[in-house]
Amino acid sequence: LIAADCKITVDDSSVFKHPEFKFEVPRDMQRPPTELEKIAWKIEENDYRGTAYFVQxxxxEPEDKGKGYVAFHGIGGGASMLAADALLRKGLKIANYADTSGNPPASKIYRLIKVILSQPGIEGYALMGAVFASQEQWHHAHAIVKAFREELTDRPGFPVVILLAGNKEKESHEILRDGLKDLPIRLELYGREHIYDTDLIAEKMATLVEEYRKER
Structure with a gap:
């Protein structure tokens, strides 16, 4: 018996044990990693507190600018897939996939949001996820406020849709409203009462993007 082919999978967390493989970014992709993906991996590489996944x-930079490319930030794989599908059904295009589940600290989420917002040609930012009992959502709230105040002050009317639900939901929404109230962005904030309304939220995102495009 002769094996004609084989495939191995190396766990992300054990990549450091195998420098001989020379993985720049240990993600399953069929192309070389982008500069932003390399930066995002550095956030994840030595910090095992939750996930900060990012792939473009x-x-x-899209040649067909003005066609609804939005930055996508999910919390939890299954809920993120449902949310991304809803955005696509409303005619928007996903510039990236990102996930910050597993209860990462605010510092880790903040750095990933900075990467997400650095993508060229994006016309909005959508954060959508499920109701989580395993993580306190005010870490996301603090991270969003800090990153937005650094990245969105010079993008008037930039569309932002956030569905944030779970532990510390009320406090998280208060942090977001207070921390973002003087930013010149279009903000829509949703909680657990809209957790199954992904199409409604995606429709709102599409409307905000259209308004943003008309004013540019």
Missing amino acids: IQVE
Whole structure:
């Protein structure tokens, strides 16, 4: 018996044990990693507190600008897939896939949001996830406020849709409203009462993007 082919999988957390493989970014992709993906991996590489996953779908700056490319930030794989599908059904395009589940600290989420917002040609930011009992959502709230205040002060009317639910939900929404109230962005904030309304939230995102496009 001769094996004609084989495939191995190396766990992300054990990559440091195998420098001989020379993985720049240990993600399952069929192309070289982008500069932003390399930066995002550095956030994840030595910090095992939760996930900060990021991969670009729109690798180059889109030639068809003004066509609804939005930065996508999910919390939890299954809920993120449902949310991304809803955005696509409303005619928007996903510039990236990102996930910050597993209860990462605010510092880790903040750095990933900075990467997400650094993508060229994006016309909005959507954060959507499920109701989580395993993590306190005010870590996301603090991270969002800090990153937005650094990245969005010079993007008037930039569309932002946030669905944030779970532990410390009320406090998280208060942090977001208070911390973002003087930013010149279009903000829509949703909680657990809209957790199954992904199409409604995606429709709102599409409307905000259209309004943003008309004013630019």
